[in-house]
Amino acid sequence: MARRPKPEISGFTDSFFEKDREAREYEPGDFILTKSSGILGKLIRTGQLIRFKGKHAKWTHAALIVSREGGLIEACGRGVVRSHISEYKKNDYHLIRLGEMADEKDRQKMVNFAEWCLRYEYGHLTIISISLCLIAGWKFLFGMDNRIICSALVARALERTRLIFDKNPSFIMPADLAKYFRI
Numbered sequence: 650m651a652r653r654p655k656p657e658i659s660g661f662t663d664s665f666f667e668k669d670r671e672a673r674e675y676e677p678g679d680f681i682l683t684k685s686s687g688i689l690g691k692l693i694r695t696g697q698l699i700r701f702k703g704k705h706a707k708w709t710h711a712a713l714i715v716s717r718e719g720g721l722i723e724a725c726g727r728g729v730v731r732s733h734i735s736e737y738k739k740n741d742y743h744l745i746r747l748g749e750m751a752d753e754k755d756r757q758k759m760v761n762f763a764e765w766c767l768r769y770e771y772g773h774l775t776i777i778s779i780s781l782c783l784i785a786g787w788k789f790l791f792g793m794d795n796r797i798i799c800s801a802l803v804a805r806a807l808e809r810t811r812l813i814f815d816k817n818p819s820f821i822m823p824a825d826l827a828k829y830f831r832i
Contacts, residue, residue: 678756
């Protein structure tokens with residue numbers, strides 16, 4: 650079977666914000682990559698280290714910007730929730746600005762999708778599936794409907810642009826997004 654080509658991603662910019670620095674301008678549809686510090690973040694980082702050999706693995710969380718004021722929608726342990734980018738002021742993060750990758754209609758579709766996901770729970774089973782694949786080398790992934798992980802929420806929202814991933818977006822990890830967007 651022929652390998653699918655990696656997606657061509659261009660037209661975006663990214664800015665790195667160190668702890669205590671915060672972006673001031675936001676566009677709905679842009680997203681952040683950051684490091685989570687809890688037990689789940691450590692597990693995600695460990696799993697990503699297996700696959701990415703250290704490169705990109707430090708980014709363990711992704712969140713979608715849904716308003717010009719810095720409103721976010723993100724998947725976390727308590728499910729898909731609304732939050733604000735100011736909650737990440739104490740963390741390092743990358744802000745990925747889609748630029749010409751997304752027009753206003755695309756951005757609105759991304760926000761609509763994220764708002765629709767607010768009824769979803771966190772995809773703990775997806776994390777287990779990805780972990781088993783990383784550890785055992787399996788090519789078999791599994792999950793449940795109405796559950797999503799943070800990076801999958803962002804990846805599936807990005808599908809509302811011209812971007813097509815070379816793998817199932819429901820199983821994309823934060824390190825995958827970092828790799829695709831050359832962070």
